[in-house]
Amino acid sequence: MKKLMLGNAAVASGLKDAGCKLVSSYPGTPSTEITEYAVKYKKDIHCEWAPNEKVAMETAIGASFAGARAFCAQKHVGLNVAADPLFTLSYTGVNGGLVIAVADDPGMHSSQNEQDSRHYARAAKVLMLEPSNSQECYDYAKLAFVLSEQFDTPVLLRLSTRVSHSTSLVERSNDGNGKLKEYEKNPGKYVMMPAMAKTRHEVIEKRYSAEKVWSENSDINTVEMNDKKIGIIAAGITYEYAKEALGNKASYLKLGCVYPLPAKLITDFAKKVETLYVLEQLDPFVENYCKTLGLDVRGKEEFSLLGEYSQALIKKVILGEEVEYIESGLEIPGRPPVLCAGCPHRGLFTALKQLDVFVSGDIGCYTLSSLPPLEMMDTCVCMGASISALHGRNIVRPDEAKKSVAVIGDSTFMHSGILGLVNIAYNRTNSKVIVLDNSITGMTGHQQNPTTGKRIDGEPTTAVDLTALAHAVGIERVVVVDPYDIPATKAAIAAELEIEAPSLIISRRPCALLKEVKHNPPFSIDTDKCIGCKACMKIGCPAIKMSGEKSVIDFTQCVGCGMCTSFCKFDAIKEGK
C-alpha cells in the first residue's frame, strides 16, 4: 500500500527494510528526521544521537567492520566534521554495508553555508546516489547497502532540503534480514598505516573503474526521449523541477548516481539532442565533467551558482516564459525568525546587552540573538568555534578580555566546544565561556544530547556534569545562573568578567517549548498603569506589541516567564491567574 512519507522518513524505512542494525547521527537540518524516524524501528535498529558527526560515523564504521549494516546521517557541514574518517574509510572499505546520508541545504534555509557535498564523493572516491522524491529515498537507501557490499565501499546518499522535507508516496517492498556477516581479522584491510594503505589505494582505483561500469548500465540512470530540441541532464530535486517546467518539450537523462558519472551514457544522450543543458543546484559538478568529455553543454552561465533552482527559473531561462502574478502593492515588513516567547536565551542576551560585551557566538537557536532588537552576537562560524575563537581573540586583545564572552548551547558544547575549553585551560587565557544549558538540542527540533540525561528514545542515562567536566579540564571557576532572573544573571557575569582566570558560566533553564516545562498563565498589561514608554519592548519578546498608545501582551503566545516585568517601572505588567 502506498503511504505519504517525508523524504527523511522514507530513508528511515529503507534502513529498516535493508536490515540495517545501527544508526548513529548528530542532528542537523535538513537531515535530522531520518534518525528520528529510524527510532520507530528500535526493535530492529539500534539508534543513537552521537555527540558529533565524527563520533557517529566512527560508530557506524565499527558496526560495519563487525559485520552489520550501519548508517549515519548529517547535514552538509556535518560531513566536514566527519570528513577525517570518511577519507580513510574509503580505503578500508566495509564489511557490513555502510551508508552515509548527507543533506545539502541550497538556499540556506537553516545553514551557515551553501557547500556542495558532491565534492566529497569525488575527493574521497566514494560512490554517491541522489534521490529526487520519497520513493527514491526509500529505494536508494536500500540499494546503497547492496552497492556498499558489492563494491566494498561506503556509499553516500545525497539529499537536499526539498527532498528531505518533501512528502510524497512510497510503496515499501519485502524486508531484508539483519544478520551479521562474519568478521575476519584482516589488518591489510582494516589497519590503515602506510604499507597497508598503499595496497588499498590500488584497490580503490580499481573499485572506481568497476563502479563506473555499473553506473553506465544501472537502471537508476535513465534516459527519457521526448522532443529532441532540448536535452536535460539532472539529478535529485532539480530533475522534478525540470519535468514540471518542460514536460514533454525536452528529453531527459536523469542521474540517480552522481558519482561516478556515466561518461558513455552522457555522451550518447548528448548526441541525440540539439541543445544540452545540465541543471544542477550549487556547483557545476556534472557540467564540468561533461566539459571534460568535450561536450557542448549549457548550465551555470545561464543559471546560478547561488541558491535554489525552481520550475519558474527553468521555464524562464530555457523557454523564455514567465508566469503572470498579482501583488498587493502594500509595504510588507519581513518576518525573520525570532527567539520564542519565554525563551531563556532572551534573558541571557538581555543581560549581555546591558553589560555591552563582545560576544563570540555559536550555532543554535541563540544565533538568532544577532538579529534586532538584541543584536548581541559579534561572530559565528561553525559548531564549537565560539570558545576557540574567543581564546584567539583574547590572546591578541588581552585588554578587552574583560568585555568579551563566548556563548554556546549545551549540545554544541558537547559537539565540539569541550576541546576549546581544554585549550583555554591549557594555554591559559582569562576567557569567559557561557554554556546556554536549555536541556535540549533546540534548533533542530528537540533532540536529546549527553547533557540531558536521556537517550534518543527518552530512556534515562548518565548526564554529563558540566561543572565536574570544567573542573577536570582545569577550569576552577564555575558559576550557574538562571537567565529568567536578568538582574542576577547580569551581576554574576559582571563579577566573573572582573576575575583574572578563565570561567565557565552555566546559564541554566529548559527550553520553553519542552513538553515537560510547565508554563504560568499569560501575563497582561494594566492599561491604567501603562504609560506607553515601550521599555518592555526592549526585550524583543514576540508576545509584546503596541496597540495604540499602550503595550499589549498576546495571550496566545505569552508563557508567563515574567522576564519583561523587570523592565517596567510602573508595575503595569500583571501576572496571570
Added chain:
Amino acid sequence: MTKAIMIVGVGGQGTLLASRLLGNVLLFEGYDVKISEVHGMSQRGGSVVTCVKFGKKVASPIIEKGEADIILAFEQLEAARWLPYLKKGGKIIVNTQCIDPMPVITGAAKYPENVIETIKKLGVDVTPVDALKLALEAGNAKAVNVALIGVMAKQTDIKYKVWTKIIKDTVPEKFKELNLKAFELGYNLK
C-alpha cells in the same frame, strides 16, 4: 492537471499539521500528492509556507509565483506576502488574526492597514475568517489550523466524512475532540 494549495503562516501556528491532514485527505481521494515543508530555523516565529500539490502525477513539490489555486493564510500579513503565488482566478482564505513581526515590534516597520480590503480590491476571491474565535470556541487557541482547514473543506467537493475520518486517523487521541469541534465550526461557518 495538477492543483496547488499553499498554506502560509507564522512558525508555531500549526501549518504542518494542516498540510498533513490535507495531504492524507487527498491521498484517500486517490490523488498523487506531494507536500513541501519548512523545518529548522525559519520555524522559530518566522514566515512559514507549506505547499500541497495533487493530481494524476505531480513532479515538483514546490509552488512558484502565479501557481497556487488556493492560499490558506493563517495570518493577514502572510496573506499579503504570499499573494503573488496565487494563480489568476485563485482563492484566498485568510484568518483575520494579526501577529506583529519583529520589525514591527521594534518600530523599524509598520504593519500595513486594510490588508484584506486591499487584496479584495484587486479582484481576488477572499474569504476572511476569525479562526482564533472558532478555535477558542472549540476549546483551545491552538486549533486555529484545523478550523481553517474546515473553512477550506467546505469549498471543495470532498465529503465531510472523509475529512473527519482523516482527522481521527491523524491527530493524537487527546486532541481528537478539540480538532473535530474546530473543524466542524470552520466547516459550518456561514
